[in-house]
Amino acid sequence: MQTITKYLVPLIMFLSMQCIYAQDTISNVNNKHKIEELKTQRETIENQEKAFLKTEVETINLRLENGDITNAEAENLKKQAATKRALNIENRIAIINNKISLLERNDDGYNYVGEKGTRGIIRIGKGEDTSESFVFIGDVDDDKPKNVKYDKRTTSDFVLAFGLNNAIIEGDNLDNSPYKFGGSRFFEMGWAWKTRVFKNTNFLRLKYGYSFQFNGLKPKDNNYFVQQGNQTTLEEFPEDLKKSKLTITNLVFPVHFEFGPSKRKDKDTYFRYSTNNQFKIGLGGYGGVNIGSRQKLKYEIDGERTKEKQKKSFNTTNLVYGLSGYIAFDEVALYVKYDLSPIFQDQAINQNNISVGLRFDMD
Numbered sequence: 001m002q003t004i005t006k007y008l009v010p011l012i013m014f015l016s017m018q019c020i021y022a023q024d025t026i027s028n029v030n031n032k033h034k035i036e037e038l039k040t041q042r043e044t045i046e047n048q049e050k051a052f053l054k055t056e057v058e059t060i061n062l063r064l065e066n067g068d069i070t071n072a073e074a075e076n077l078k079k080q081a082a083t084k085r086a087l088n089i090e091n092r093i094a095i096i097n098n099k100i101s102l103l104e105r106n107d108d109g110y111n112y113v114g115e116k117g118t119r120g121i122i123r124i125g126k127g128e129d130t131s132e133s134f135v136f137i138g139d140v141d142d143d144k145p146k147n148v149k150y151d152k153r154t155t156s157d158f159v160l161a162f163g164l165n166n167a168i169i170e171g172d173n174l175d176n177s178p179y180k181f182g183g184s185r186f187f188e189m190g191w192a193w194k195t196r197v198f199k200n201t202n203f204l205r206l207k208y209g210y211s212f213q214f215n216g217l218k219p220k221d222n223n224y225f226v227q228q229g230n231q232t233t234l235e236e237f238p239e240d241l242k243k244s245k246l247t248i249t250n251l252v253f254p255v256h257f258e259f260g261p262s263k264r265k266d267k268d269t270y271f272r273y274s275t276n277n278q279f280k281i282g283l284g285g286y287g288g289v290n291i292g293s294r295q296k297l298k299y300e301i302d303g304e305r306t307k308e309k310q311k312k313s314f315n316t317t318n319l320v321y322g323l324s325g326y327i328a329f330d331e332v333a334l335y336v337k338y339d340l341s342p343i344f345q346d347q348a349i350n351q352n353n354i355s356v357g358l359r360f361d362m363d
Contacts, residue, residue, distance in 0.1 A: 031103045038103075042096040046089055053085040059269045062150055148270045153196040155363060156209075161188040161335050163357010165215050167343060170350045178234055183218035183245070186355040194258065202273035205258040207282060213250040215353050217343075218243075225295055225314055232315045232344045242305075243298035248343070248353075250320050252288030259283075280328045286337070287321040317345045326359050335359035 057078055064074040165186040166177050190211025197204040219225070223234040224244045237244065260280030262273040293316045297308040324337035339353040 031106070035100055035103050038096050038100050042093055045092045045096070049085045049089045049092075052088075053081055056081040056269060059150055150270045152270070152272060154193055156191060156193045157361040157363045159188070159190045159192050159209065159211060159359065159361055161357055161359040162186065163335065163355060165217065165353065165355045167217065167351040168338075168354055174354075178220055178223065180218040180220055183216075185216050186357065187214045187216075188212065188359075190254075192254070192361065196273065202262040202264075202275075203259065207256040207258050207284070208254065210251065210253050211286070213252055213337075215248045215250070215355065217246045217248075219246075224297060227312060227314050230315055230346045232347065237297070237299065239299040239301060241297065241299050243296065246293065246295045246314065248290060248316050249292040249294075250288050251291050252286040252320060254284060254286040254324060256282040256284030256324070256326075275330075277330050280333075282324075282326045282328070282333070284325070285321065285323045287319075290316050290318050290320055315344045315346065317341045317343065322353075328359070328361070331360055331362055333359040333361070 060069070060074050060077045060081070063069050064071065069077070163186060164181065165184045166174065166179050166181060168174055169177065188211050190209055192207050192209030192211075194205050194207045196202050197206055219234055222237050222241050222244075224237045224241065225246050226233055226235045258280055259282075260275060261278050262275045263278070265272050265274055293312065293314045295310040295314065297306075297310070299306055299308075320339060320341045322337060322339040322341065324335070326333035326335045328334075335355075335357055337355045341352075342350040343353050344351060
């Protein structure tokens with residue numbers, strides 16, 4: 001375990017960080033070639049700044065059409081953008097000229113010039129100015145205008161949840177459950193998209209996606225699950241059980257209405273709503289299919305340890321559906337889900353799965 005940790009921790013740290021580094025695109029070449037590269041860059045500066053200005057003007061026009069600003073405000077913003085780009089052209093050309101002069105005075109081959117140019121990125125997650133993919137490894141050209149969507153109404157999160165699992169049995173209460181409270185647990189992971197419902201407020205969001213749910217039940221009193229025809233019952237195991245656990249795996253498609261405040265962040269060419277460090281409530285449900293059931297048994301026979309895995313239906317319900325909800329602050333939530341569909345089908349007494357735990361929505 002220590003060996004795995006030794007290599008795994010540095011790898012996770014390496015993949016989780018965003019490494020932005022400036023590279024000299026014309027290093028290890030002679031000064032003459034560097035000067036030619038700089039002259040080429042100087043010739044393209046005006047076109048680059050004009051492209052930036054065009055993008056800013058289009059964004060201002062869009063804000064005007066949406067009624068976010070008045071005609072007078074739009075004209076003022078356009079003048080400010082034009083002035084900024086004109087000064088950028090002047091300053092950038094001056095920088096290039098200074099670099100050319102530096103290289104012309106020095107012919108020792110030393111790399112005096114570091115141009116911003118292309119930067120490498122290793123990133124897990126998403127950002128407004130980087131790739132939309134969850135994992136991105138590659139180069140980003142800082143000199144190219146970034147096509148950032150002005151109003152992005154849909155975002156996505158990786159969902160992870162875990163906690164305690166049990167069953168509510170028809171005609172009985174949870175205190176008399178035949179399943180261990182601490183030993184019966186659930187685990188869930190999936191992907192969720194979140195869409196703002198209304199145009200000018202982010203108070204209500206629709207959250208939807210897919211998840212894999214693993215619901216575990218550990219019987220008490222040396223019992224295990226026995227399937228006899230279309231009936232599944234708990235019976236006492238003939239040996240001393242060290243472990244008895246039934247795991248039911250479901251693929252479900254949750255849908256929640258999420259309520260809560262958010263902060264609007266306005267940038268030069270776009271705006272976003274953020275729910276970071278905010279309370280939120282999600283109410284909804286899920287539906288899906290059972291994709292597998294497995295019982296694991298551990299026991300000893302004549303002092304010999306035995307592990308047994310039984311993969312069969314155990315008459316578990318094929319179509320699953322239920323209600324779920326969460327109360328969250330930032331990315332951490334108290335999460336509850338309850339299956340309206342019974343755990344086992346065609347039984348004399350219905351049992352319904354219930355889970356309580358923590359949920360993490362990580363964007």
